[in-house]
Amino acid sequence: MITLETLTHVYPARRHQAARTAIHDLSLTIPDGTFCILSGPNGSGKSTLFRILCGLMLPTAGRVQIGGHDALQHPDAVRRMTGVVFQSPAVDKHLSVIENLRLHGALYGLKGAAFEHRLTAAIGWSDIASRLNDRVDSLSGGLARQVELAKVLLTEPRLLLLDEPTTGLDPASRRSFLVALRHLQRDRGMTVLMTSHVFSEAEDADSVAIMRDGHLLVHDSPRALKALVGREMVVVETATPTRLAAALLAELGLPALVHGDEVRIDAIPASGPDSGPNSGAVALIDTILQRWQPEITSIAVKQPSLEDVFIHVTGKTAVAEDSRR
Numbered sequence: 196m197i198t199l200e201t202l203t204h205v206y207p208a209r210r211h212q213a214a215r216t217a218i219h220d221l222s223l224t225i226p227d228g229t230f231c232i233l234s235g236p237n238g239s240g241k242s243t244l245f246r247i248l249c250g251l252m253l254p255t256a257g258r259v260q261i262g263g264h265d266a267l268q269h270p271d272a273v274r275r276m277t278g279v280v281f282q283s284p285a286v287d288k289h290l291s292v293i294e295n296l297r298l299h300g301a302l303y304g305l306k307g308a309a310f311e312h313r314l315t316a317a318i319g320w321s322d323i324a325s326r327l328n329d330r331v332d333s334l335s336g337g338l339a340r341q342v343e344l345a346k347v348l349l350t351e352p353r354l355l356l357l358d359e360p361t362t363g364l365d366p367a368s369r370r371s372f373l374v375a376l377r378h379l380q381r382d383r384g385m386t387v388l389m390t391s392h393v394f395s396e397a398e399d400a401d402s403v404a405i406m407r408d409g410h411l412l413v414h415d416s417p418r419a420l421k422a423l424v425g426r427e428m429v430v431v432e433t434a435t436p437t438r439l440a441a442a443l444l445a446e447l448g449l450p451a452l453v454h455g456d457e458v459r460i461d462a463i464p465a466s467g468p469d470s471g472p473n474s475g476a477v478a479l480i481d482t483i484l485q486r487w488q489p490e491i492t493s494i495a496v497k498q499p500s501l502e503d504v505f506i507h508v509t510g511k512t513a514v515a516e517d518s519r520r
């Protein structure tokens with residue numbers, strides 16, 4: 196289990212640069228054996244949190260418990276149970292796959308039969324078993340990433356921390372990497388915390404945590420998070436999103452969120468503003484088209500995805516909210 200209690204981190208002031216609070220009073224619990232995705236806009240504090248969890252940085256205040264250890268008092272105990280995959284590659288591309296794995300095993304005292312035993316488990320899921328003698332620089336990006344994951348699995352960590360591990364991978368490699376990771380995580384009951392900006396990756400996670408400006412906004416299952424947005428939402432594309440959002444509020448009493456050239460309405464009244472036989476979303480689309488069709492490029496009803504949750508909780512320019520303040 197990972198437990199963060201009222202964690203705060205302030206980067207101290209430097210010449211010509213004020214102090215910056217990257218993490219504010221953040222509390223979060225990730226149960227053992229679960230897969231958690233950590234997301235948030237740029238600068239929200241994910242990397243700072245990741246560095247604290249890896250033991251690379253001490254927080255200004257708060258407590259970090261990992262696997263029953265106080266991670267700030269006993270970082271070595273935590274390090275022994277933790278595998279880390281950083282954004283930047285940590286394999287030697289001039290060595291072969293097996294040389295990389297042997298070298299890493301040796302660092303953890305794994306040799307001979309013990310290494311061979313662990314090796315079987317570490318690469319069994321992967322596509323690199325038939326490429327062991329190939330140099331890493333001759334592998335595709337996805338395969339090289341598999342070497343990294345195999346490397347970290349050699350040590351059979353109870354906890355795996357991954358910082359945007361799929362950056363630079365094509366969609367197919369990304370998918371196969373995640374499927375393999377999820378299988379391994381479930382098989383071994385590992386606890387996985389992975390940062391990601393790609394919401395399709397979070398759909399299968401046990402939980403998703405979203406940060407903004409150093410605060411934890413939400414942490415729940417994908418299903419519960421989608422329920423925050425509602426069963427369905429209406430997305431209108433228009434050249435005049437701010438004006439349309441203001442009109443929706445003024446004329447229909449509907450709060451809407453402006454996101455780029457879209458106006459998003461997720462608080463749809465059950466029977467629509469003009470009560471009729473249609474569902475809320477369909478009735479709402481009728482009403483919007485009757486009143487504002489000339490300025491609408493497209494209009495659609497959709498079920499919220501995690502990306503919609505992200506937009507909803509991190510909040511772009513919310514005309515309705517602004518004008519209510």
Ligand SMILES: Nc1ncnc2c1ncn2[C@@H]1O[C@H](COP(=O)(O)OP(=O)(O)OP(=O)(O)O)[C@@H](O)[C@H]1O
Nearest residue numbers: 206215216217235236237238239240241242243244
């Ligand atoms: N070494 C540092 N000194 C001062 N401020 C820093 C330092 N590192 C990060 N920050 C600031 O702390 C805040 C959080 O940064 P952090 O890198 O943790 O965010 P992030 O969520 O990982 O962002 P991204 O998604 O862009 O990687 C930002 O405002 C950033 O400018």
